[in-house]
Amino acid sequence: MCLAASRAFADEAAPFVHSGKLMQGGVMFGRTEPGAPIAVDGKAQGVASPQGLFVVGFDRDAPGTASVAVYRAGRWMAQSFDIAPATYDIQRIDNLPQQMVTATDPAIIEREKADRALKDKAFASRADIDDFKGGFVLPLEHPVRTSPFGVQRVLNGEPKAPHYGVDLAAPVGTPIHAPAPGLVVLAEPDLYLDGGLTLIDHGQGLISMYLHQSRLDVKAGERVGRLQPIGLVGMKGRATGPHLCWRMKWRDRNLDPSLMIATEAPKA
Ligand SMILES: [Zn+2]
Numbered sequence: 001m002c003l004a005a006s007r008a009f010a011d012e013a014a015p016f017v018h019s020g021k022l023m024q025g026g027v028m029f030g031r032t033e034p035g036a037p038i039a040v041d042g043k044a045q046g047v048a049s050p051q052g053l054f055v056v057g058f059d060r061d062a063p064g065t066a067s068v069a070v071y072r073a074g075r076w077m078a079q080s081f082d083i084a085p086a087t088y089d090i091q092r093i094d095n096l097p098q099q100m101v102t103a104t105d106p107a108i109i110e111r112e113k114a115d116r117a118l119k120d121k122a123f124a125s126r127a128d129i130d131d132f133k134g135g136f137v138l139p140l141e142h143p144v145r146t147s148p149f150g151v152q153r154v155l156n157g158e159p160k161a162p163h164y165g166v167d168l169a170a171p172v173g174t175p176i177h178a179p180a181p182g183l184v185v186l187a188e189p190d191l192y193l194d195g196g197l198t199l200i201d202h203g204q205g206l207i208s209m210y211l212h213q214s215r216l217d218v219k220a221g222e223r224v225g226r227l228q229p230i231g232l233v234g235m236k237g238r239a240t241g242p243h244l245c246w247r248m249k250w251r252d253r254n255l256d257p258s259l260m261i262a263t264e265a266p267k268a
Contacts, residue, residue, distance in 0.1 A: 015070045015077035016054075017266045022066075023084035025149055025256030027206070027248075028056040029132065029265035030068065037071040039078075045251065046205065049130040053265050055204040057250025058083050060150050060162060086256070088150040088162065093240065100193065100238045101155045108192065115191045122186035122199045122207075122220075123249065129203035131181040133265040134226065136257070139179045139210065139246055140233070143168030146243060149256035164254040165211065165247040172214055172242045174233040178224040179208065179246075179260075187216045194245075195236025200224065208257065211245035212237050 016032035030038075034052045038045045048054040048070070056068055062083050069078035103109050147167035153160045182200035185207070189196050196213030214234025218224055235242045248255040 015072055015079065016068070018068075019266050020263050021259045022058070022081050023259070024058055024062045024086040025060050025254070026058050026083075026259045027250065027255055027263070028058075028068070028081075029263065030054045030056065030070075031266040031268065032070045033072055039067075039069040039071075039076065041067050046126065049128070049204065051130055051133075051268070053130040053133055053204065055132060055206045055250055057206070057248075057253045057255045059253040060086075060088070060164070060256075062253075086150060088152055089148075090154060091147060091151040091163065092154045092157075094156055096156055096238065096240070098156060101158055101160070111192045115188075115194070118186065118188060118191075119197075119199070125183070125185040125199075125201045125207065126205060127183045127185070127201040127203050129181075129183060129201075130265070131183075132202040132204065132206050134180065135262055135264040136179040136208075136260040137177075137226070138168070138261065139176050139230075140168050140170050140174060140244055141177075143170055143244070145169075145258075149258060165209070165245040166256065166258050167243045167245050169241065169243040170233045172232070172234050174244075175229045176210055176213065176231050176233060176244055177227045178230050179226070179257075181223070181225050182208070184218045184220050184222045184224060184230075187218055187220050189213075189216055191237060193238045195239065196231060196234055197237075198230055200230075205251040207249050209245075209247035209249070211247070212239045212243065 018030045020028040182202040186199035213231040215232040248257040
């Protein structure tokens with residue numbers, strides 16, 4: 001009995017195939033059976049797309065091992081992966097307006113609260129699409145990378161949240177292109193800290209963000225194609241110069257968008 005059971009296990013195909021960068025801030029694109037339930041680190045995380053595709057993101061401070069499981073043939077089948085560490089510098093920015101570092105003005109506190117509510121609602125989007133599958137390109141044509149993902153920030157001497165984006169410097173008015181297809185789930189022209197902000201849902205819990213825009217060219221609810229113009233670079237909100245802050249989240253985990261470039265989902 002035991003022999004037969006272990007033999008049956010060994011003969012089974014791998015529960016899924018995957019591509020991507022298995023490191024802190026990185027992403028895995030997986031392919032398994034259509035609609036198969038997925039669990040990550042022991043927590044249920046939805047089901048694979050009708051093509052069998054799914055996404056797993058690894059947070060800035062992800063532990064050294066991750067477990068990814070799919071439910072197939074009546075049971076969970078898990079694989080564990082080593083997640084490579086990333087290194088993060090400390091970045092000090094001084095001379096910011098104090099109300100943009102820690103607001104004390106009740107009107108600004110209210111505005112930040114309203115902005116957060118809008119963003120939380122958009123981040124809850126779970127579009128039933130797999131628009132990430134062809135991979136991502138840079139959203140600007142000739143960007144200069146000024147601040148990488150993950151740096152620990154000290155603003156006006158106060159330790160603050162890490163930088164959860166990649167800053168791409170470019171003149172005000174430079175067109176921003178959708179780096180992959182998706183569904184626009186938020187397009188707000190003037191948030192307090194983020195300025196003009198667009199959020200695009202690429203499916204399977206993967207949502208990208210474009211901050212500080214001077215102009216938006218898409219609306220919430222619109223589907224966009226790869227390289228479609230979505231707005232213009234600006235310096236609205238908390239920005240010390242014109243740039244695009246490009247961010248990415250998988251569910252509640254913050255990812256490094258630069259690690260998405262040129263990674264395609266495994267082909268069938
Ligand atoms: Zn930024």
